[in-house]
Amino acid sequence: GQQVMQIPQYQHVQEGEDFTTYCNSSTTLSNIQWYKQRPGGHPVFLIQLVKSGEVKKQKRLTFQFGEAKKNSSLHITATQTTDVGTYFCAGGSGAGSYQLTFGKGTKLSVIP
């Protein structure tokens, strides 16, 4: 079945440093979604990418979808303590299924 690999598993950064998490799928995706889960909270939708090579920005967050639609990345510029949490990517197969396959997540810690 479809597998979505996400790296790194953990990342500790000094406040103000940049952060990137990467997502790779074993199959071509119809779309990729990103979620953020704050400590003690539940996953909350951040964004969806659908087109090959798509780049979207939300303030300090930049999301990219690879040309082959098999990989994606989330980059945070100048991290803040409010960025702390676990970031998940989730890939849709598009093969008539509503199922999303989640990566294992990257847990971000920001040292003030």
Place this chain on the structure above:
Amino acid sequence: DVKVTQSSRYLVKRTGEKVFLECVQDMDHENMFWYRQDPGLGLRLIYFSYDVKMKEKGDIPEGYSVSREKKERFSLILESASTNQTSMYLCASSRARRDTEAFFGQGTRLTVV
């Protein structure tokens, strides 16, 4: 404001008990999902439903069953709870399109002793 509500935040059950986890959404969503979340393993899909009385197995359905008698409610059933089912359980819902976001409930932390 969209809402997915899970019946319990924390639950402690004994081995062998039948356990019901309830989830209700108020967004008239067609799709509903049950995931379990374990450290280092991310979110793994147990079951999902795309319509009333319809269900499909996810990646880890063994030891679980589900029920969806009404559109807004999706129940996860542990027929005979075991200690390896101790986990965080998350319910989610989404509209009946592939390119649509999932809304999650607050989660149920289940401990089986």
